[in-house]
Amino acid sequence: MKRIADSTVRRLSLYLRFLEDFEKRGIGTISSDELAARGGTTSAQVRKDLSFFGSFGKRGLGYSVAELAARLRQILGLEREWQVIIIGAGKIGAALAQYHGFAQRGFRIVAVYDSDPAKVGRSVDGLVIQALDSLPDEVKHQPADIAVLAVPATSAQEVADMVVKAGIRAILNFAPHQLQVPDTVAVKAVNMAMELEGLSFALTNG
């Protein structure tokens, strides 16, 4: 199978969100044009993105909202539940642990870790904070799919190394540090400072 571009995957994720919206409003079918208008893209782009995976529409009519949503969930791997652990129970880690929007989308937060003895044992949103040291054993016992890193930038690399060693193959990194991991591990970074700097650039050179 041809390599799928990151930008395509991001758009699929967007399309799915729109489709769920249409589904909720009881709309049965939708055209690539309507889907494109919502996402700030073009109908050709929508059709091309979908064409990598098959043909899901009906000429003259458009796409069945329910059917396309189901296919996108399948493509994105959202038909199963993913086990997520959060490392770093600080401000951002706690906010994430308390956010129920992820569970709704099939990302179940199963554990929260921290290295600070003062935090271990407390709970966040019903989850008892575990000692970081216990991670390798815990993960052996109850495997996790995705690790969310919400630790200071200075600890991010060592925590990532530990997580990779424990066999976890996907990381969502909030620390402003470029992680070095084997290329069998998928990493996505949420870098807010970078987004702000992008806005700064736009305001300066707009």
Added chain:
Amino acid sequence: MKRIADSTVRRLSLYLRFLEDFEKRGIGTISSDELAARGGTTSAQVRKDLSFFGSFGKRGLGYSVAELAARLRQILGLEREWQVIIIGAGKIGAALAQYHGFAQRGFRIVAVYDSDPAKVGRSVDGLVIQALDSLPDEVKHQPADIAVLAVPATSAQEVADMVVKAGIRAILNFAPHQLQVPDTVAVKAVNMAMELEGLSFALTNG
């Protein structure tokens, strides 16, 4: 001036972070190769990115770390301080307000707004939460450059409309909703669900 790609700006932001790191460690000059290794890119990419703005290096030697950092700050518009307001003093809004990493990079949080009367008047990290209604007047009085939206997705569009009307021309959106704004307004979105779905895709099709 030629339009600069978003991907280029993101990389400049990365380079700047590495340079600051090198600066701290007392390293005086650096080659495009070393800079590239850090960011997971290539030396040609680094040089091309920089070439859009001028030539800052010395052949045979590389770049002066301090000088290049200064030029990047200038290019990105980071020589001044930007006034940032946060709208929505919930879990994520509060985490952001309490985070001092932004101020360090020149993004000064000057106000926090919320529509919930129970929250208005309380403070977060020394800032008193203001009523959303007061935003237009407050902004007239003390202009803000960037609005961070940390409100539920259902309110995001109306809040964005209000912010745009108040004259703010840059938005960082945390709500999982595609904002419609005039193209004079810069928008960046932090969409964590999308990142997680990207990881789900990678794990499924890896």
Added chain:
DNA sequence: ATGAACTTGTGAATTTCTTCACAAGTTATC
């Protein structure tokens, strides 16, 4: 001075991504 070892800056080549444009298929109407 000279040569060896580096490194930048940049056109050109290549690869990747997006848009165009249209045949082919569907539905609705009369």
Added chain:
DNA sequence: GATAACTTGTGAAGAAATTCACAAGTTCAT
């Protein structure tokens, strides 16, 4: 069942981003 009005799926074209490759410049050792 003929016609009009849509819409998909997809090669081909076009645009954009990345990588190549090398002339030109710098430093250092001898």
